[in-house]
Amino acid sequence: MKKLITPAFLMVVVILALAELTARVFFAQDISGRFAYGYDPQAGFAEQQDGTVKLFRAGGRRFHPQSFKRQCPPDTYRIFVVGDSVPRGPSFKTAYPWFLGVALQQQQHFRVESINLALPGYGARRCQVVLQKALEFEPSLIIMHVNDTNKWEDEREWRRSQEFQGWHPSHWLMKVFIFRRLYEAKLEKVFWPLVPDQIRLKHAVSDADAQVAASKDPEEIAARIRLARETMVENVALVRRHQVPLLLISQCRLEKDDGQPPQLTDHGLDAMCAALTGPGVYHLSMREVFNGPDFASYFADSGHLKSQGHQLLAEAISRKILGERANFGLPGVKVAAGQ
């Protein structure tokens, strides 16, 4: 037995075991919910004993680090923005939830907390998990950014989370946290940036490729919209039950056909959101907000906004809230400026 275990083998095993152990002991919080693939209700929310809730990056939930009190302080208007990579923004302070907080704070004499709960790659289903959690923290307003691009990822991650609960040998390797992390890091940081979409599409066997393929399949697009609609109906009902105002922001996309000027399209999301409006549920169309002469300059790509785009959208949301302050439940009690 002694001869079987060589120093080199031992070295590999010890290093891997230590790395895994270190990750699991010292970075336990960071990996919480890792294998739930975004369906863990708690991942990314650290509720501390003093009543503070900290948002951190965990289990594939890449929240911008933020903190707030579990109970909404008096005289505070608390907004949670739930959505995907669009509202998450290029950075925390260049995304519209931040600009919205600043804009409202400048206009009003009460405290505004605008908390960005948006997560890249999250579709309607996983946003619902985040929304359920957000409703526990006494929101004054929920802003849901409605998009249709991430159904495929939602489904894939749901399938993965279900498969991972079993002990099929094909998942043994990825049960090791450091292996899983390495695989994901390579996929996200190397494969996606370096290999062009067209090649990934032709290579259509991996998740990433299938995702690209799905994004170009008209049937997939139609299915996405159906799912987004169904899930949104559930979300609206959920928020209504909690008697919290809900503002739906419908995503629009910048689409360029060969030789044609770029156009803004909403994939039917505007109509869908408009149909869901009613008491306590309001709607703002991104397509209407950006329907100016220079709309293309606000977009970083077909869906994501540049900082100026986020600012423009935040101003539009701010105008909408202030214009319908009674509907959005803005507090009437004023506090001294500077507080």
Added chain:
Amino acid sequence: MSFISWQYLLFLPCIFILYWTLSGRKRLLLLLAASYWFYAGWDVRFLALVLSTTVIDFLCGLSLDGKRTAPVTALLLSLTPAAWTGVCYLFLPAAGISPGVMGLAAALGLIFFGIHESLWAFAGEGRRRGFLILSICFCLAILAFFKYFGFFVQSARTLLETAGLHTDPVLLKIILPVGISFYTFQSLGYVIDIYRGVAPACRSFVTFAAFDAFFPQMVSGPIERGQQLIPQLEADHSFKPSYLQDGLSMILVGFFKKVFVADNCAVLANYAFDPATHLNGYWAVLGVVAFAFQIYGDFSGYTDMARGSAKLLGIDLVENFRFPYLAQNPSDFWSRWHISLSNWFRDYLYIPLGGNRGGRWQTLRNLGVTMLLAGLWHGASWIFVLWGAYHGALLIAYRFPPLNLLSGRDDRFSWRSWLALPLMWVFILVGWAMFRSADLPQLGSWFGALGHWQAALDLPWKSSCLWLLLHTVPLILLQLLTLKYRDETGVRHLPWPVKGTVYLLLLLLVVSSSEQDKEFIYFQF
């Protein structure tokens, strides 16, 4: 079952434990059962073909050695493949075996048995030659039918239609059995060696069947010789820790080459050689370089895994690759690339044709014929014939000035190497462009793209270049590290801290790319 499937990662440890628990004949029976199980993982029906080759060459081998098998035993063995089709028909309906196929298998078995028995009526060298021809004809007929029938029928049809003659399409669709070229050539080599008197016939059917179907190398080589592998199978050796250490080391290197290098390079190669892709010069070069690393990583990775798996069982398989991209001339390349096949063609075709014993033109003819057939061995397509002819032409060209000045098998780096290496690399790449092209028009497009260097293609090639570098530089570094051992899996000879570090890095690189099961390129041959 593929080496890079989770099934194999469970299968191999089970066989390893059982193998070293058992001994003698039980061990051989285990190997045989494991090998058939392994092969049946692809297609259970084609075990009948494996059995056919095994029975034909076992009986012919014994007869060549002057040992007559009892007619009843010979008859029963001859009907084994038909019996297997019967088992499939009765118990495995999903295999789709019809009574017609069973009948055909039985008829062929009876024909073989009849010819085999009647050859005993002859005497001396004539009888021996008869058994050799019987073995070669039957084995090559199976290979020709399953691998080349469609190709020749289609080619004949095209030729007739070119001449203005109408032909009815042949609607026979034949599935290519995995590894048929490998196990057929291994089995044929065994019979030819007995005929030449360089190896004795194997007396035990179980041993011979285990040799013919030895799972680590059955579907993609290396192509073994009977006198090298059979004694190792028969030896009742006991376990040594080095078997485990060396075996695992080879398997890890193989995994690295296949999963990290080949599969990632394939992403670019598949795109560049997709008929729908409009290539420019950058992508033509990038695609063929990616394919060069893909095919090398794929095939040599398979070989390393095969050798590692066999090593776990205490069995040494022959070396199949020795840093082929460091070859300085075509002859050097073929002594480094798919060595077991090169040696097979040298020993069983080139030398019997006369080798270089005749005049210069005879040698050139022999080289040309050998390489044409080596090309055709790779696949039933004119593109492979062209590839073989191209390599034949290279071998010939290097015998004349000025290229003959670059010939030599000097492993040391000299002034000549600085010219010979890059030139040979270019020749190899052109060869791979032929090999990878689906047909002649696509090959023409590839050559045409080399004349267009405008960045007309909006696909970014620089980031793809970086992707290629990321997946080839670790391989190059690994090879530099093991070059002095003249062994591609020579990592195991390094000092333990270096070895441990290399193992860790290889493991992490493999895991980072462990996407899913992907087939090996050479399975199709």
